[in-house]
Amino acid sequence: xxYFAQVRALLWKDLVSELRTKEMVSSMLIFSFLVTVVxxxxxxxxxxxxxxxxxxxxxxxxxxxGILGLNRSFINEKGNDCIMGLxxxxxxxxxxxxxxxxxxxxxxxxxxAITLPVLFVLFDYRMKGSPILLIIVVVLGTLGFAxxxxxxxxxxxxxxxxxxxxxIILFPLITPLLIAAVKATAVILAGGEFAEWxxxxxxxLAYDIIFTVIPWFLVDYVLEV
Amino acid sequence: xxxxxxxxxTFVMVLTATYLVFLWVPNEKVMGPVQKIFYxxxxxxxxxxxxxxxxxxxxxxxxxxxxxxxxxxxxxSAEIGVMFTTIVLITGPIWARSxxxxxxxxxxxxxxxxxxxxxxxxxxxxxxxxxxxxxxxxFSAVFGIVGFIDVPIVWFSIRWWRTIHPVVVDSSxxxxxxxxxxxxxxxxxxxxxxxxxxxxxxxxxxxxxSELSELKxxxxxx
Numbered sequence: 289x290x291y292f293a294q295v296r297a298l299l300w301k302d303l304v305s306e307l308r309t310k311e312m313v314s315s316m317l318i319f320s321f322l323v324t325v326v327x328x329x330x331x332x333x334x335x336x337x338x339x340x341x342x343x344x345x346x347x348x349x350x351x352x353x354g355i356l357g358l359n360r361s362f363i364n365e366k367g368n369d370c371i372m373g374l375x376x377x378x379x380x381x382x383x384x385x386x387x388x389x390x391x392x393x394x395x396x397x398x399x400x401a402i403t404l405p406v407l408f409v410l411f412d413y414r415m416k417g418s419p420i421l422l423i424i425v426v427v428l429g430t431l432g433f434a435x436x437x438x439x440x441x442x443x444x445x446x447x448x449x450x451x452x453x454x455x456i457i458l459f460p461l462i463t464p465l466l467i468a469a470v471k472a473t474a475v476i477l478a479g480g481e482f483a484e485w486x487x488x489x490x491x492x493l494a495y496d497i498i499f500t501v502i503p504w505f506l507v508d509y510v511l512e513v
Numbered sequence: 514x515x516x517x518x519x520x521x522x523t524f525v526m527v528l529t530a531t532y533l534v535f536l537w538v539p540n541e542k543v544m545g546p547v548q549k550i551f552y553x554x555x556x557x558x559x560x561x562x563x564x565x566x567x568x569x570x571x572x573x574x575x576x577x578x579x580x581x582x583x584x585x586x587x588x589x590s591a592e593i594g595v596m597f598t599t600i601v602l603i604t605g606p607i608w609a610r611s612x613x614x615x616x617x618x619x620x621x622x623x624x625x626x627x628x629x630x631x632x633x634x635x636x637x638x639x640x641x642x643x644x645x646x647x648x649x650x651x652f653s654a655v656f657g658i659v660g661f662i663d664v665p666i667v668w669f670s671i672r673w674w675r676t677i678h679p680v681v682v683d684s685s686x687x688x689x690x691x692x693x694x695x696x697x698x699x700x701x702x703x704x705x706x707x708x709x710x711x712x713x714x715x716x717x718x719x720x721x722x723s724e725l726s727e728l729k730x731x732x733x734x735x
Binding site: 464 | 652655
């Protein structure tokens with residue numbers, strides 16, 4: 289119980305500081321709109337092609353925007369050397385990981401909740417499947433991304449070129465997540481059967497579990513003082 | 514001494530493997546001489562996977578023992594692995610152009626190998642962007658573990674795409690003539706010796722390097 293109280297305290301700190309500045313979520317939102325606009329210029333927005341690549345556009349926008357948030361999540365702590373305080377605090381390192389991860393997850397979800405409807409409007413996309421399933425896929429995909437992303441962000445913040453390094457070390461590792469999320473989204477948007485998307489959902493779920501548990505164990509070594 | 518003996522064995526074996534591949538083994542009926550790239554392609558792929566497995570083991574060993582020897586092993590093995598995976602990614606398309614009439618396809622094996630290559634290039638990048646020795650060892654060990662665990666998941670997620678990569682080894686054994694399978698096994702063995710020879714050399718260089726930096730630091734602190 290104490291453990292969760294600690295996680296909550298850490299999460300609360302991040303949420304409050306974000307609510308006061310509204311720096312991260314607002315810049316993430318603008319960035320994700322910009323990515324969308326870039327895509328509409330890159331592919332003819334009225335053509336049929338856009339219908340086929342729509343799931344990919346959704347996830348490309350989420351991932352590129354997510355990187356921004358992940359980069360800030362530990363770099364923000366560098367001011368006044370807060371990171372040192374965090375690392376030497378008398379809590380389990382797993383608490384820091386879970387707190388940061390939940391924070392990143394929440395910021396990303398807020399961004400996605402606004403971006404997703406905008407994407408549907410801008411590309412005039414009519415979905416045939418169930419919106420609940422789409423939400424489940426988005427949540428599962430974001431969860432896995434936030435988990436491994438927070439972990440690698442904690443690792444890269446201690447390096448000399450952290451902001452460039454993070455995407456380079458993160459993108460190869462999220463390949464399975466990205467493939468599964470895009471495929472599941474595509475099937476669900478087209479109103480596919482259970483058998484068509486259940487495999488992808490299993491991969492997403494397995495990825496989420498594996499890449500929450502393993503970083504949670506290994507974070508001790510990353511945040512060692 | 515051990516390194517010298519290993520070096521000579523490797524030299525003779527690689528020389529023999531080259532002879533077997535180019536002069537002894539018959540040409541494949543349909544594909545012709547281009548198929549011979551396969552002996553080195555498979556051997557390199559094997560070394561790539563072996564090297565990354567060693568990175569994984571060395572990472573765990575380093576985190577448990579905190580002995581910098583394991584860090585040197587991991588770093589050396591990752592370098593060799595990236596090199597041989599690069600060879601795989603170059604020899605594959607050369608063969609594929611004549612066999613499939615396409616340089617590249619997004620087949621599970623090809624894609625997984627490419628992602629594997631990216632993961633271990635990231636490993637090397639982490640090493641070059643951390644300057645404190647202890648932190649560098651720790652971070653790369655952690656990343657080597659996470660990266661290796663990711664590989665099977667990458668493989669499974671990509672497998673739902675259609676496979677066109679030839680399956681040479683299945684449950685019924687090797688699907689080729691005896692001369693060919695002998696050449697393949699021999700070149701895999703030769704490359705394995707080459708791997709251990711390169712590994713022992715790079716570990717040696719890595720140890721020298723860290724010893725040098727320790728000496729330099731000691732001199733500065735005097």
